[in-house]
Amino acid sequence: SYVLTQPPSVSVAPGQTATITCGGDNIGRKTVHWYQHKAGQAPVLVVYDDKARPSGIPERFSGSNFGNTATLTINRVEAGDEAGYFCQVWDPPLFGGGTELTVL
Amino acid sequence: EVQLVESGGGLVQRGGSLRLSCAASGFSVSSSYMSWVRQAPGKGLDWVSLIYSGGGTYYADSVKGRFTTSRDNLNNMVFLQMNSLRAEDTAVYYCARAELEYIDSWGQGTLVTVSS
Numbered sequence: 289s290y291v292l293t294q295p296p297s298v299s300v301a302p303g304q305t306a307t308i309t310c311g312g313d314n315i316g317r318k319t320v321h322w323y324q325h326k327a328g329q330a331p332v333l334v335v336y337d338d339k340a341r342p343s344g345i346p347e348r349f350s351g352s353n354f355g356n357t358a359t360l361t362i363n364r365v366e367a368g369d370e371a372g373y374f375c376q377v378w379d380p381p382l383f384g385g386g387t388e389l390t391v392l
Numbered sequence: 393e394v395q396l397v398e399s400g401g402g403l404v405q406r407g408g409s410l411r412l413s414c415a416a417s418g419f420s421v422s423s424s425y426m427s428w429v430r431q432a433p434g435k436g437l438d439w440v441s442l443i444y445s446g447g448g449t450y451y452a453d454s455v456k457g458r459f460t461t462s463r464d465n466l467n468n469m470v471f472l473q474m475n476s477l478r479a480e481d482t483a484v485y486y487c488a489r490a491e492l493e494y495i496d497s498w499g500q501g502t503l504v505t506v507s508s
Binding site for chain 2: 289319321323325329330331332333336337342372374376377378379380381382383384385386
């Protein structure tokens, strides 16, 4: 079965750039979506269709997908970005294991 | 405005059953892909089930044969019938609407605890 692999944690200082990866076999041939999940809250879609942003999501959030790796990039990281981030593909619907972003 | 409100969670013994409900408003469940997603304590998101607009269903291997998803188009609700519950089914269960291939709306979640 298909597997999505994410690093368990990423740490970054405020104002710096956070890069969160999602690995999968030829994932570049799939469409990847990203969610932000804070404790006690419902997840929020931050990137869909590899690189599109829903309305209300800051331009600091961007995505890319090529080869065996999809990437979520958060520029100018803020304290409020601290959360779990999950990648997701379809057919079958599947999430990556999640990456906990810590803002130092 | 799209709203999803789950109910039915609680404490249940191992081997028992529980039925989760999801009341939807602001859209029609019959024309959407409705999902149940769970998060066990300290774990990631796990896509449990999906009911397509056409009525077909998908289940994760971990729940296949034990869980059943259904919907009531008249009352705009979605359900998850969970049987033969295991300790590893303990999680917060979210009702979610999938727009094409991704989830664009989530409920606040309901906690299911399976005691061993």
